[in-house]
Amino acid sequence: MQKAVLITGCSSGIGLVAARYLRARGYRVLAACRQTRDVARLATEGFEAVALDLDDPQSVDAAADEVLRLTGNRLYGLFNNAGYGMYGRLDTLSRSQLEQQFSANLFGIHQLTRRLLPAMVPHVEGRIIQTSSVMGLVCTPGRGAYAASKFALEAWSDTLRMELHGSGVQVSLIEPGPIATSFSTNLTHTRTDQPVTNPAIARRFTLPPEAVLPKLRHALESPRARLRYPVTLVAHALTGLRRLLPGRCLDWLLRGKH
Numbered sequence: 001m002q003k004a005v006l007i008t009g010c011s012s013g014i015g016l017v018a019a020r021y022l023r024a025r026g027y028r029v030l031a032a033c034r035q036t037r038d039v040a041r042l043a044t045e046g047f048e049a050v051a052l053d054l055d056d057p058q059s060v061d062a063a064a065d066e067v068l069r070l071t072g073n074r075l076y077g078l079f080n081n082a083g084y085g086m087y088g089r090l091d092t093l094s095r096s097q098l099e100q101q102f103s104a105n106l107f108g109i110h111q112l113t114r115r116l117l118p119a120m121v122p123h124v125e126g127r128i129i130q131t132s133s134v135m136g137l138v139c140t141p142g143r144g145a146y147a148a149s150k151f152a153l154e155a156w157s158d159t160l161r162m163e164l165h166g167s168g169v170q171v172s173l174i175e176p177g178p179i180a181t182s183f184s185t186n187l188t189h190t191r192t193d194q195p196v197t198n199p200a201i202a203r204r205f206t207l208p209p210e211a212v213l214p215k216l217r218h219a220l221e222s223p224r225a226r227l228r229y230p231v232t233l234v235a236h237a238l239t240g241l242r243r244l245l246p247g248r249c250l251d252w253l254l255r256g257k258h
Contacts, residue, residue, distance in 0.1 A: 002026065002027060002028040003027055003028065003076035003077065004027070004028040004029075004030060004070075004071045004074065004075050004076055004077070005022055005027045005028070005029055005030065005075075005076060005077035005078070005079060005220070006030040006032060006050070006067055006075060006077070006078050006079065006116070007019050007022070007029060007030070007031055007032065007079040007081055008032045008033075008052055008054070008079065008080055008081050008082035008112070009032070009033060009081040009082030009083065009131070010031035010032060010033045010038070010042060010047075010049075010081075011033040011034070011035060011038035011042075012181065013179070013181030013183065013209050014081055014131060014176070014179065014181060014209045014212050015031070015033070015079075015081045015082065016209075017209045017210055017212075017213065018079060018081065018209075018212065018213065018216055019031045019042075019047060020045075021210075021213050021216075021217075022216075022220075023046075023047070025217070027076075027077070028048070028071075029047055029048070030047070030048045030049075030050055030067055030070060030071070031047040031048065031049050031050065032049070032050040032051070032052040032063060032082070033049070033051070033052065033082070034051070034052060034053045034054075034082070036051065039051050048070055050063050050066050050067060050070075051063060052082070052112075053108075054082055054083075054103070054104045054105075054107075054108025054109065054112070055100065055103045055104045055108060057108075057111060060108055060111045060112050060115070061111075061115065063112070064111075064112055064115035064116055067116060067119075068115075068116070068119055071119060073118070073119045074119055074123055075116055075119040075120055075126065076120070076125065076126055076127065077126065077127045077128075077129070077220055078112075078113060078116055078120075078126075078127070078128045078129070079129045079131075079216070080109045080112070080113065080128070080129065080130045080131065081131040082104070082108075082131075083104055083105045083131065083149075084101075084104055084105070084183070084186060084188065085101075085143070085146040085183060085186075085188070086098075086100065086101040086145045086146055086188045086190070087142055087143055087145070087146065087188070087189050087190070087195070087196040088142060088145070088189055088190025088191050088194075088196060089141070089142055089144075089190070089191075090144045090145070092190040092191050093144070093145055093190050094190075097145065097188075097190060098145050098148075101145045101146065101148075101149050102148075102149050102152065104149075105146070105149035105150065105152075105153060106149050106152050106153055106156060109130070109153065109156075110156065113128060113160070117169070120169050121164070121167050121168070121169055123168070124167065124168035125168045125169070126168065126169040126170070127169070127170050127171075127172070127219060127220050127225060128157075128160070128169060128170070128171045128172070129171075129172050129173075129174060129216065129219045129220070130153055130157050130171075130172070130173050130174065131174050131176070131212075132150050132153055132154055132157070132173045132174065132175045132176075133146075133147075133150045133175060133176060134175055134176065134177045134230075134232075134234060134235045134238050134239075135147040135150045136150030136151055136153060136154045136173070136175060137154075137175065137235075137238055137239060137242055138238050138241075138242055138254055139151075139254070140254045140255075140256065141196075141254075141255060141256065142196035143196060153173075154173060157171055157172075157173050158227075161227065170219075170224075170225045171227075172219040172225045172226060172227060172228070172229060173227065173228045173229065174212060174215050174216065174219070174228075174229045174231060175228055175229065175230045175231065175235050175239070176211075176212060176231040176232060176235060177205065177207075177230070177231060177232030177233070177234030177235035177236075177238070178205055178206040178207070178232060178234055179206065179207055179208070179209055179211065179212070179231070179232065180206050180207065180208050180209065181209050205232055205233050205234050206232075207231070207232050211231055211232065212231055215229035215231055
């Protein structure tokens, strides 16, 4: 029997290449995205396409109902990949903007995962994989809201992993550094006249979304999935520096103005 995997955020980038890759590996892929036109496009590619807006609780429930119906309450993998970035200094960020950032990057993931766990735990197997970020490990000026949501996702995933211990369901985090996707062009800035941009040197270390695929494969197929999968040299380097450097030294490095 084909193992069914739901991937969110499949309109482009990591989600789209992951959907195509896992289908080629023999998985039954349910591809979810927010825009109606993207759902229709994925359907024309032969995917079982599902409409999902993580910022809308009713949409999350409807998507979960559809996934449970399509799979007959048996889901092997959930790749929580969808999300977006709200950039800007914290003193320019309203409460509603911060709530929206967390709604898409954490609250919707919580709601969806909670709804789908009954399709995984009774079968004593399954994988839950989150697209986190290097911003879930360190934070930089202008990215506080996004980093906070990813720090929270890291803590939420660690707790879920411990709570599911012995259930057969494993939880992993994929932590990309700079990846060439539409993420940067889809950013929301609190100040359009002062957009937060990546340093020019980041381009040297940017990888295509396909760089995530070996990590995703291991997280889905290894008998003992890793807790975390850094992707790109930047993610590996900052993972190490966070452990080694005193906090003030790391601040100095990440502020970007010395």
